[in-house]
Amino acid sequence: MSATIIDGKAFAADVRGRVAEQVGRLNDAHGITPGLAVVLVGEDPASQVYVRNKGKQTVETGMNSYEHKLPAETGEAELLALIERLNADPEVHGILVQLPLPDHMDSDLVINAIDPAKDVDGFHISNVGLLATGQKAMVPCTPLGCLMMLRAHHGNLSGLNAVVVGRSNIVGKPMAQLLLRDSCTVTIAHSRTRDLAEVCRGADILVAAVGRPEMIPGDWVKPGATVIDVGINRIERDGKRKLVGDVEFVGANRIAGAITPVPGGVGPMTIACLLANTLTACCRANGLPEPQGLTA
Numbered sequence: 699m700s701a702t703i704i705d706g707k708a709f710a711a712d713v714r715g716r717v718a719e720q721v722g723r724l725n726d727a728h729g730i731t732p733g734l735a736v737v738l739v740g741e742d743p744a745s746q747v748y749v750r751n752k753g754k755q756t757v758e759t760g761m762n763s764y765e766h767k768l769p770a771e772t773g774e775a776e777l778l779a780l781i782e783r784l785n786a787d788p789e790v791h792g793i794l795v796q797l798p799l800p801d802h803m804d805s806d807l808v809i810n811a812i813d814p815a816k817d818v819d820g821f822h823i824s825n826v827g828l829l830a831t832g833q834k835a836m837v838p839c840t841p842l843g844c845l846m847m848l849r850a851h852h853g854n855l856s857g858l859n860a861v862v863v864g865r866s867n868i869v870g871k872p873m874a875q876l877l878l879r880d881s882c883t884v885t886i887a888h889s890r891t892r893d894l895a896e897v898c899r900g901a902d903i904l905v906a907a908v909g910r911p912e913m914i915p916g917d918w919v920k921p922g923a924t925v926i927d928v929g930i931n932r933i934e935r936d937g938k939r940k941l942v943g944d945v946e947f948v949g950a951n952r953i954a955g956a957i958t959p960v961p962g963g964v965g966p967m968t969i970a971c972l973l974a975n976t977l978t979a980c981c982r983a984n985g986l987p988e989p990q991g992l993t994a
């Protein structure tokens with residue numbers, strides 16, 4: 699028997715629909731339009747695709763999109779000055795600085811210059827600390843999207859064994875925090891983990907966020923487990939360019955209970971959650987009630 703495919707595209711369309719509806723009501727009742735500013739430094743082709751998709755979907759949900767494209771050689775001071783302007787701009791409720799930044803910039807410094815209330819990526823140290831201590835934070839979009847799909851699929855996650863492979867600040871660590879908050883027993887694995895296969899086989903929920911094409915084979919998956927594949931890897935196979943995850947899909951699909959595909963899994967939900975976070979930030983900035991069903 700094969701696994702249930704968790705359709706991230708459909709989930710994302712649902713989230714976007716709910717965002718659009720609440721944006722419409724916000725506009726009708728208060729004359730407010732949420733605004734998202736996306737800053738891209740340099741010309742990484744993959745980043746350009748994401749930024750274009752984000753801008754398009756922002757406008758489709760009735761929000762304002764402000765794109766700032768800076769050349770790769772932009773100085774750090776110039777980027778910080780732009781962030782200052784966006785922090786002060788009342789029309790801008792969310793700010794996203796696309797990562798990675800060019801090598802000559804200090805990413806931590808840049809991210810921590812963003813007003814935490816506008817930090818829709820949830821990467822600012824204030825938001826990281828708020829999430830870790832169980833307080834109201836802006837929650838990183840990719841882990842938030844994964845959590846929404848897991849909750850929808852499982853209902854209650856309490857007591858389940860969750861293994862997160864990857865410990866980055868943008869995916870692995872916040873994912874682990876969210877699973878812990880939902881009372882999973884959480885293991886974070888990484889490149890130094892001993893016997894990763896055995897660790898993975900203990901997982902009721904397996905989240906792969908590594909960045910290595912198809913490194914997790916089917917026989918690392920516990921029968922019936924839910925597999926969330928965050929990996930986005932561009933490879934060439936049989937002369938064709940292809941997008942694959944960190945999980946070997948065909949093998950894992952035979953053993954898992956449910957699995958997210960790549961593409962069409964976590965990726966679309968990341969963008970939908972970015973829109974949801976922008977709406978949340980706008981509501982908070984205006985002292986209005988939180989949007990329903992769109993926060994963690």
Ligand SMILES: NC(=O)C1=CN([C@@H]2O[C@H](COP(=O)(O)OP(=O)(O)OC[C@H]3O[C@@H](n4cnc5c(N)ncnc54)[C@H](OP(=O)(O)O)[C@@H]3O)[C@@H](O)[C@H]2O)C=CC1
Binds near residue numbers: 965966
């Ligand atoms: N779908 C989406 O919306 C998004 C997808 N992504 C994708 O998710 C993947 C991960 O991204 P990100 O977290 O930024 O990546 P990073 O490169 O920042 O982190 C990768 C993590 O994987 C671990 N790792 C590397 N090799 C191994 C190994 N052989 N065994 C076990 N662990 C290993 C690293 O361990 P160590 O710390 O020890 O080095 C590290 O913690 C990428 O494919 C990225 O493109 C990212 C963001 C959003």
Ligand SMILES: Nc1nc(=O)c2c([nH]1)NC[C@@H]1CN(c3ccc(C(=O)N[C@@H](CCC(=O)O)C(=O)O)cc3)C=[N+]21
Binds near residue numbers: 963
């Ligand atoms: N500050 C910042 N915040 C981010 O959230 C951020 C970032 N920087 N840098 C890069 C990563 C990566 N990321 C993705 C978003 C959407 C898809 C996505 O929509 N993927 C589609 C396929 C798109 C394609 O074909 O390339 C899918 O999986 O179906 C993927 C990856 C956000 N990131």
